[in-house]
Amino acid sequence: MKLFTKPKSDEEKLIEGCIAGKREMQRLLYDLYAKKMMMVCLRYAPTTFEAEDIMQDAFVKVFANIANFKRDCPLEFWIRRIMVNTALKHLRGKQLLTVSHEAEEVGNLSAEDYSLSGYSMDELLGMIQSLAPRYRMVFNLYAIEGYNHKEIGEMLGISEGTSKSQYSRARAILQSMLTRQENNYQEHVISS
Template sequence: MSDIQQTNKERSLAEAQLVKNCLAGRAESQELLYRRYASKMFGVCLRYAKNKMEAEDIMQEGFIKVFQNLKNFRCDGSLEGWVRRIMVNTAINYYKSNLKYLQTLDIDDCSNRENVSVEATDNISLKTLLTLIQKLPEGYRMVFNLYVIEGYSHKEIANSLGISENTSKSQLSRARKVLQEKLKTINAVCYEQIA
């Protein structure tokens, strides 16, 4: 058995014991599970949320679901991956419940924009990029995150969000155009500061 396989086996056994202890109601194990994944899961939630408060709400709701459904976790997979999937699904459900407040740009607003290269990403920080993504309208942000970050197909996005595949594709395209425009503006400002 290779070192990687041994490490994965040890991780799986440790996760199985942690899950068992959580299910037995041991508060210290529940706290350990929360502390182990809270930081990463906050990052996941933050990508889907408009701001930190909304991300905290999504994460809190997500961890409630984690503990309510821990009995359904099969120890043959990654606990972190399972928790992450719950957080993403919680963000999707949060989005669906707030769909009536969805902000979208008018089609004409997007169709007249030129196609801009995204080479500007090299000149900005990850924090700035995250902020730009957070400022996208909800539908664009949700589709962008699911497609680009989570690797969902347009069919999966359509099924998850209750929209058509074409809507998913157009919202992704529009999200990219909006981000490209913002990156172009940031790049121009950076260039002016250097020149």
């Protein structure tokens, strides 16, 4: 009696090809994820040039460690985690990630406090990139990557309370930027 085996998925074939060191499979994996991962790196890096460096370093790690990928999560999630960790390590090395351990009092803002519609992705990314590195890191890790404050504290070597405080401060700064931009737009429309 012949047993039927489940056919391998395209992702599984891609992973196996990368493990085998097949350049065309590595290129395919890179092409498949590069755009999304560049957006991840841009959220952490202060410049496009540094984001490109981070992404390149991270993809080297992806290819060097893909044999260790346990397949207990989606491949994209695993690659994203490498991108984030590489960005954090890169920024620590450049001493761009300096963290204040002082608590800062900022009122809580809800998502309803401001609307993001009407802003391009580039405008929003620019606002996030203009945050101080410590605020940008916490904001990205919490709001975009989905880590909780305890995990962020462990990753950055800060307390959970400091992570919460810096996230609140980042949101307040972004709220201020959005309000300023909206006011400038309204003044321009009125004066036209």
